[in-house]
Amino acid sequence: MITLKNVGEVYRTQNGGEVEALRDISLDVADGEIVCLVGPSGCGKSTLLRLLAGYLAPTSGSLEVDGASLRGPGTDRGVVFQQPTLFPWYTVGQNIRLSYRYSGMAEKADRADELLGLVGLSEAVDRYPHELSGGMQQRVQIARVLAAGPEHVLMDEPFGALDPFTREQLQAELLRVWATSFPSIVFVTHSVEEALLLGHRVVVMAAGPGRVLEVVDVPESLRVDVSSDVPRETIQARLRDLSTNPDVVTLRRQVSELISSVSRA
Numbered sequence: 300m301i302t303l304k305n306v307g308e309v310y311r312t313q314n315g316g317e318v319e320a321l322r323d324i325s326l327d328v329a330d331g332e333i334v335c336l337v338g339p340s341g342c343g344k345s346t347l348l349r350l351l352a353g354y355l356a357p358t359s360g361s362l363e364v365d366g367a368s369l370r371g372p373g374t375d376r377g378v379v380f381q382q383p384t385l386f387p388w389y390t391v392g393q394n395i396r397l398s399y400r401y402s403g404m405a406e407k408a409d410r411a412d413e414l415l416g417l418v419g420l421s422e423a424v425d426r427y428p429h430e431l432s433g434g435m436q437q438r439v440q441i442a443r444v445l446a447a448g449p450e451h452v453l454m455d456e457p458f459g460a461l462d463p464f465t466r467e468q469l470q471a472e473l474l475r476v477w478a479t480s481f482p483s484i485v486f487v488t489h490s491v492e493e494a495l496l497l498g499h500r501v502v503v504m505a506a507g508p509g510r511v512l513e514v515v516d517v518p519e520s521l522r523v524d525v526s527s528d529v530p531r532e533t534i535q536a537r538l539r540d541l542s543t544n545p546d547v548v549t550l551r552r553q554v555s556e557l558i559s560s561v562s563r564a
């Protein structure tokens with residue numbers, strides 16, 4: 300469980316000024332829950348993720364992970380960025396196995412093969428990152444972070460740089476991988492549709508200062524049914540069906556209107 304209580308973050312700029320990036324954020328993320336953050340540029344989504352990753356300390360308020368005050372990065376939390384951060388001199392297989400070494404789980408190396416299979420990259424195990432497309436690299440990155448078995452996964456626009464079709468494939472793969480160990484996921488995206496398709500809850504934020512406007516609960520009936528033994532193509536088809544479900548379309552319009560109303564203000 301991740302708990303934020305009245306969290307604020309103020310950056311000091313190089314010219315001596317201050318930017319209030321977040322004000323009074325209170326939020327819980329339950330174990331196994333997928334929470335998506337959406338909002339206009341500059342509303343503090345990445346700042347919130349950096350706080351959860353432990354790269355930043357809050358200026359005010361408190362942050363707890365599994366009942367303990369958060370004091371920096373830890374192997375209980377895995378972070379996936381928009382640009383994959385793979386070691387270029389290691390193959391795909393070596394990049395993934397490296398995660399086990401850091402988390403002391405070398406005996407579970409066959410999980411790497413399972414995860415690579417789940418993200419459709421079994422054949423690429425001996426290739427180097429520069430021999431892969433952007434979408435393939437991001438798949439490896441997701442498999443690598445998940446391979447370490449984190450309880451919480453923090454994702455900052457992980458599919459933002461991908462074409463729409465690859466993005467859809469990776470959304471399906473992420474859900475399949477999630478269904479193997481049910482980590483909680485905090486997922487930042489610019490896409491309201493993506494947030495509603497993947498999230499159990501969608502946190503809508505506003506800028507100036509960054510704050511929570513509304514938290515939208517996505518009803519169970521509007522969530523895609525996933526399990527790791529369902530083929531990716533099936534989950535992809537379910538995601539596509541869901542995206543045209545009238546209730547999802549209505550929710551998407553409401554959330555988009557809310558965001559544009561505060562972006563205009």
Ligand SMILES: Nc1ncnc2c1ncn2[C@@H]1O[C@H](COP(=O)(O)OP(=O)(O)OP(=O)(O)O)[C@@H](O)[C@H]1O
Nearest residue numbers: 310311312318320339340341342343344345346347
């Ligand atoms: N290192 C920093 N120093 C000073 N100000 C910063 C720093 N990082 C972010 N900010 C400011 O904090 C605010 C929130 O930025 P943040 O990157 O968290 O927003 P975001 O919602 O992730 O934006 P985007 O959607 O454009 O990625 C912005 O006003 C930004 O200019």
